[in-house]
Amino acid sequence: MSNWVSVCELKDITPGTGVCALHNGEQVAIFRVSANEQLYAVSNYDPFSKANVMSRGITGALGGRVMVAAPMYKQHFDLATGECLEDAEVSLKVYPVRVNAGQVELG
Template identity: 65%
Template structure:
């Protein structure tokens, strides 16, 4: 059985932006797409730029993939899988996220 942990309110994330939250001792970048309740969560640490900055990246899409562009060197990370499109060895952890009663929750 999956255990879910509340990390913030959906309204804490402006549409098409990201925020950083602490989850089980790790920085996690949370992204809200459009005005919807769709939220993605990946590790906040950019393995190429070597800094916790992905939550400050630009959200967009490449083909049918939702991505965030790192604010440092502009690599794109897939919001669903954490894969780096330019360098598959630089992937970040992807977390299962959901919205329940206006609260963003991550699977533990």
Template identity: 50%
Template sequence: MLQTASNQQTTQWITVCSLEQIIPNTGVCALLKGKQIAIFRIGNTEETYAICNYDPFSKTYVLSRGIIGDRNGVPKVASPIYKQNFNLTTGKCLDNEAISVRTFPTKVVDGQVMVSVA
């Protein structure tokens, strides 16, 4: 457990998988605390992102199967259904800023991908 300085709440990190289990530039889905979380690996690096797996446009849990890329240097995932793009850092839809998905903090420790789901 990690103590955060900003809000003094305890943050629980959950180990999801090894970094090697996520093919570069793809995503995986994990069920954490009853929530489907899409976890993405950018390139052959330790850069990872986690967002809610629910696509608000198609109303299905599919974002982990989306196509990773970037728009003007902003990492994003395109929904595999209707192709809306979501900013992996903020969760905002790049095609309709009124829509967003929840994001979750990630980190890689000793080759293990960890996500914080509060």
């Protein structure tokens, strides 16, 4: 059983963009993807630039996978799995995310 924590309202995330939220002491990048109106949550920490910037990345699709391009060096990360598409040995932590009564919640 997961404990869900409200981090913002869905209306606070413009479709096609991401926001950063603090969750259990960790920065989490939450994306509202325009193409499928889904939410994804991954670590905000970019392992290549070593900066908390992932929420500023650009979302899209690559090879049929919903992804975010890191804003610094442009590596692509699968938003569902966290896997880096250019380097399979690198990945982002993925968080459960949902919408409940208009609130975005992380599990």
